């Protein structure tokens with residue numbers, strides 16, 4: 001189920017190369033949220049579901065004291081190597097976000113790149129509860145998630161990527177189950193080495209769809225103040241394709 005985060009972990013940044021290139025813009029936006037929405041100065045950040053550390057490393061580069069937590073050791077191994085290479089001091093924790101037990105330790109908790117979709121309506125309540133416990137009063141939670149409407153694709157989308165001398169051919173399908181609000185994310189990754197040998201991996205993740213209204217209602221039960229912004233701007237427009245949840249801890 002989690003092949004993308006285990007056997008394919010070392011290919012994750014190659015698969016999401018465009019996101020790696022864009023991460024500075026994301027963190028610029030998150031810093032805008034820190035300055036304008038948080039009710040305290042942000043110094044210490046917990047990046048939940050940090051994966052290979054694409055945003056975690058960028059936050060640390062900007063001088064924040066960062067802890068990254070992820071369920072998959074293979075993803076953390078990649079993240080640790082990147083931090084070491086840049087001489088960044090990031091604490092990485094292997095674990096489930098639902099098992100964390102921090103108390104008033106962070107000024108901000110982040111959860112990037114749709115990771116919140118791994119949490120169904122019971123799990124997300126547990127998550128919000130642990131997040132407000134982990135935050136100092138006035139601290140901020142930031143998580144981005146996509147609009148289900150734009151997320152679906154009836155036909156496979158084929159694209160390619162490169163890692164060193166290896167070429168990757170990636171085929172994606174995304175099926176929406178309207179009644180259960182589940183998004184079936186299916187991906188075939190074929191890795192071709194310079195000798196023409198091919199390895200193939202199939203990924204099938206089941207993600208939870210949230211509308212803006214649902215996310216707001218759920219978050220309001222836990223956070224003092226809740227906002228949903230559009231992509232990389234502190235306002236929401238009717239056709240935004242990605243949303244940013246911002247919650248302030250009581």
Ligand SMILES: C[S@@+](CC[C@H](N)C(=O)[O-])C[C@H]1O[C@@H](n2cnc3c(N)ncnc32)[C@H](O)[C@@H]1O
Nearest residue numbers: 049050051054070071072096097112113115118
């Ligand atoms: C789409 S990736 C995003 C990684 C990273 N946040 C980024 O922006 O590139 C989703 C990540 O969520 C992690 N994950 C899924 N469920 C989790 C859980 N219950 N606790 C911690 N991490 C989890 C996966 O291991 C994976 O690294």
